[in-house]
Amino acid sequence: MTDVALIGAGIMSATLGALLRRLQPDASITVVERLDAAAGESSDPWNNAGTGHAGLCELFYTPERPDGSIDITKAVRVNEQFQVTRQFWAHALENGLIGHPRNFLHPVPHVSFVHGVGAVDYLRRRHRALADNPLFAGTDFITDFGEFAARLPAMAAGRDPAVPVGLDWASHGTDVDFGALTQQLIGYCVRHGAAVHFGHEVRSLDRESDGRWRLGLVDLRTGETRRILAKFVFIGAGGATLGLLQRAGIPEVRGIGGFPIGGVFLRCGAAELTSAHRAKVYGLPVPGAPSTTAPHLDARRVKGASWLLFGPFAAWSPKFLKHGRATDLPRSIRFDNLASTLGAGLRERELVGYLLSQLRRIHGTRVQALREFLPDAEDAAWHEVRAGQRVQVIRGGQLDFGTTIVHTADGSMAGLLGASPGASTAVPAMLEVLERCFAGRFGTWLPTLTQMVPSWGVRLSDEPELFKQVWEWGSQQLQLD
Numbered sequence: 001m002t003d004v005a006l007i008g009a010g011i012m013s014a015t016l017g018a019l020l021r022r023l024q025p026d027a028s029i030t031v032v033e034r035l036d037a038a039a040g041e042s043s044d045p046w047n048n049a050g051t052g053h054a055g056l057c058e059l060f061y062t063p064e065r066p067d068g069s070i071d072i073t074k075a076v077r078v079n080e081q082f083q084v085t086r087q088f089w090a091h092a093l094e095n096g097l098i099g100h101p102r103n104f105l106h107p108v109p110h111v112s113f114v115h116g117v118g119a120v121d122y123l124r125r126r127h128r129a130l131a132d133n134p135l136f137a138g139t140d141f142i143t144d145f146g147e148f149a150a151r152l153p154a155m156a157a158g159r160d161p162a163v164p165v166g167l168d169w170a171s172h173g174t175d176v177d178f179g180a181l182t183q184q185l186i187g188y189c190v191r192h193g194a195a196v197h198f199g200h201e202v203r204s205l206d207r208e209s210d211g212r213w214r215l216g217l218v219d220l221r222t223g224e225t226r227r228i229l230a231k232f233v234f235i236g237a238g239g240a241t242l243g244l245l246q247r248a249g250i251p252e253v254r255g256i257g258g259f260p261i262g263g264v265f266l267r268c269g270a271a272e273l274t275s276a277h278r279a280k281v282y283g284l285p286v287p288g289a290p291s292t293t294a295p296h297l298d299a300r301r302v303k304g305a306s307w308l309l310f311g312p313f314a315a316w317s318p319k320f321l322k323h324g325r326a327t328d329l330p331r332s333i334r335f336d337n338l339a340s341t342l343g344a345g346l347r348e349r350e351l352v353g354y355l356l357s358q359l360r361r362i363h364g365t366r367v368q369a370l371r372e373f374l375p376d377a378e379d380a381a382w383h384e385v386r387a388g389q390r391v392q393v394i395r396g397g398q399l400d401f402g403t404t405i406v407h408t409a410d411g412s413m414a415g416l417l418g419a420s421p422g423a424s425t426a427v428p429a430m431l432e433v434l435e436r437c438f439a440g441r442f443g444t445w446l447p448t449l450t451q452m453v454p455s456w457g458v459r460l461s462d463e464p465e466l467f468k469q470v471w472e473w474g475s476q477q478l479q480l481d
């Protein structure tokens, strides 16, 4: 019997476990993970791009409206969410929940990059639209080719200086090893009494007559089965969350389907390139492509080594996890989501066409796409790595590229679907789970919560002084000065 069962040891469960440990120290917590270690799926550093998404550079968060103005709503929302995450990380370091910040976090400029007259004009208008918001202050808009070459020499080499280029340069971005962070947070939970069952897969979720959930587990090494009774269950199983919510039979998941999109990155560890390119540079998404596949060239730090990563290229597999089963997609289609899933398939013909075009890509054509960023890129210097699976939510016949929290009316079960903005917004997402599922207790947690996230409940865009305070405190704790 446990108070809280967390299914999956990815960044979401790890964050929720650590938050609960602080807010309700006497609650018993049990984590169940089918793999033999934490962060083996999307939260692994090579299964995602490691961008601390704050809306600084991602052009798909700032679409152009038909009248030519720029809609900054989403960029501001993502930045506000990232500020919540950043404060919790600062609190976690200050209070010894996790170790040295350089184990998982590195400062790196976040840069938007475009070329061509029209795109440079769009970027200028985007820069102006964001400039008044304190969360986006201090970015540099650059069109001078000499300055471009000084900041991004590898991207300037071999490029025609006659083609206009534009950069929006935010020097205060971050590269995050979400895998290392997940392991540290799980470690904190274990040091404070949480039980973790690695190599155990949750196969069933049934309701007892007293309202508790009975989890049926299988030890994947021995085949032995066991049961856990839990008062509250969080399904943080990444792509597998949908199937587990369906198995629990809760009405809130009816009508929801899932569509898996995989990814492939090009990776390079050559020192002459990693030392010449020290930024995360995001370009414009290809028309018809999902926003999550907008190309970017990222400087990464993983386990003490420097890398460059480019992509993601969309890939396809019916699996809902990288280590999943080919039956995942067919098994997720039920009577209640069939019409919606078929409707999305018909509506998203442009996306299907894009995915098919991506599947035809071979190494050479992927490097060709990279040359938009690095004109001198050589095939042999770059190797392909398979990224994690994202399962996009289908609802009402529409594909949703965001994140959805599904929870029962009585708050005894919640699950997180979707993977964008993803790990960067794990803290606000998990606080939302707590607010919805522990409505009766949430108010009593506020004093502790405001120690962890001092700006909780405040829109920092409207409070520049408070933003300055929490930013400086966070930068000091996270050693990002």
Ligand SMILES: Cc1cc2nc3c(=O)[nH]c(=O)nc-3n(C[C@H](O)[C@H](O)[C@H](O)COP(=O)(O)OP(=O)(O)OC[C@H]3O[C@@H](n4cnc5c(N)ncnc54)[C@H](O)[C@@H]3O)c2cc1C
Pocket: 007, 008, 009, 010, 011, 012, 013, 032, 033, 034, 035, 038, 039, 040, 041, 042, 043, 044, 047, 048, 049, 050, 051, 052, 053, 178, 200, 201, 202, 203, 236, 237, 238, 239, 240, 241, 244, 262, 263, 312, 321, 387, 388, 389, 390, 416, 418, 419, 420, 421, 422, 423, 424, 425
């Ligand atoms: C290509 C790509 C690029 C991305 N880039 C970024 C980025 O730059 N920045 C960012 O913030 N986010 C990014 N994301 C999103 C981010 O990686 C995810 O949102 C995040 O890692 C999801 O964490 P999670 O804990 O929900 O799931 P996961 O990390 O996938 O963890 C789920 C865990 O549940 C376990 N599990 C599944 N089923 C069961 C079961 N039945 N029983 C027990 N255990 C089970 C799995 O083994 C796994 O360990 C990216 C994702 C992808 C795919």
